[in-house]
Amino acid sequence: MDNFYLDIFSSQEKAIHHCLWLNFKYRIAKITFGIINGPDNNFAVVEEATAKEMEMSFLDILPKDYSNMNYDDIRLIRMDKEPLPHLEELFGDFSTIDGEILRFILHSKIPIEKIIRFILAERGFDKNHRWCGFSKSFETWLK
Structure with missing residues (x-):
């Protein structure tokens, strides 16, 4: 293997978040990412080409989107000591909006x-x- 993409995560949830982001980010280039079992009872995010080269199949754990996200999922993201940059930015942006504005958004x-x-x-x-x-x-x- 000359060039390959591999990111290792200890949690399945974090691997899923990273994989969803990469599939969105590289949609124009038509590069597909998925999750395989990692080397140490963990999870690896890899390009489809890398998985094929390793003769491995993606795990069937990747949701289509976040439409089924619940409060426990959000809590796990917020409690992460090393959040993924795109989620940190998303939650950070909402966190800085004045609370009264957020309440107005929900109320109205x-x-x-x-x-x-x-x-x-x-x-x-x-x-x-x-x-x-x-x-x-x-x-x-x-x-």
């Missing part, structure tokens, strides 16, 4: 997804972060 049922889509549309990029112009961006994001 503000559609966060629509706000995010609108903000992304205003940037002029498509869903793969390629410049497409503002008209096309609004068309893409506000469907």
Whole structure:
């Protein structure tokens, strides 16, 4: 094996979070990541090509998305002493919003997804972060 990607995690949950992020991050390059059993009763996140080269199959543990996340899942992420950078940034951003604003969002049922889509549309990029112009961006994001 000349070049291969391998990240080792002691917890299955953290491997899943990392793998979901990598699959999103490298979606444009069409590189697929998955999880295999690690060398020491742990979990390894690897590229599909690496798993094939190692003659291993991905474990069938990767969810499609976070739609089934519950409060225990969130608690585990928040308690992690070494959080994954993308989750640290996500939770950090929400943590710095004034509490009264967060309560207002919940109380008023503000559609966060629509706000995010609108903000992304205003940037002029498509869903793969390629410049497409503002008209096309609004068309893409506000469907």
